[in-house]
Amino acid sequence: MGALKLAVFASGTGSNLKALLDAIAAGRLDAEMRVVVSNKAEAGALQIARDRGVPACHLAPQPSESEAAYGQRMLATLQAYEVEFVALAGYLKKVPAAVVRAFKHRMLNIHPALLPSFGGKGMYGLRVHQAVLEYGCKVSGVTVHLVDEDYDTGPPVLQRCVPVEPDDTPEVLARRVLQVEHQVYAEALQLFAEDRVEVRGRNVIIKPRAK
Ligand code: GRF
Secondary structure (H helix, E strand, O other): OOOEEEEEEOOOOOHHHHHHHHHHHOOOOOEEEEEEEEOOOOOHHHHHHHHOOOOEEEOOOOOOOOHHHHHHHHHHHHHHOOOOEEEEOOOOOOOOHHHHHHOOOOEEEEEOOOOOOOOOOOOOOHHHHHHHHHHOOOEEEEEEEEOOOOOOOOOEEEEEEEEOOOOOOHHHHHHHHHHHHHHHHHHHHHHHHOOOEEEEOOEEEEOOOOO
């Protein structure tokens, strides 16, 4: 596929966005960050984009706008920036179905637990880590998955385990998981940049690197 023409969607602080920009700058991720999109005007992610000279776009549904119209507006923005691949990084709104369909197998999300556990609507931020600790899990982890039309249900591309320590609080566990997120998201995207991903139903096959 060559350098991925990438958009990141983020609603929050944008530490994953920052890690991706750092991976691009370090040559670990063969991608061009074309635009950062947020539904929140005050998102830290938009500020990170501006600071790094990346176009930052606040895109939120208007009060009376249908999902279809909002989706068309989102698609027009992605086309305008010639985006070929989308990475959701703490994007808390559902992506309109038309956009998910247009980017089938070209849209990833990162989730701070091992799906299908501790995912779904409303499972974000510290709630995820709180639930992991309440269940008494000994491991948690990170899942990078393809996006389908529901929350956190698309096929996993990469998963990595993170240990849960006896005295963990949700905040401490979140920090440990986030460090791994920052490595694994760039790794997953690089597999697509190298055209090493084949999707067979729910199984995402990682092909060996070409010699
Ligand atoms: C991350 O934990 C990610 O897994 C989840 O939202 C959080 C975003 O954090 N989807 P940040 O804005 O990238 O710091």
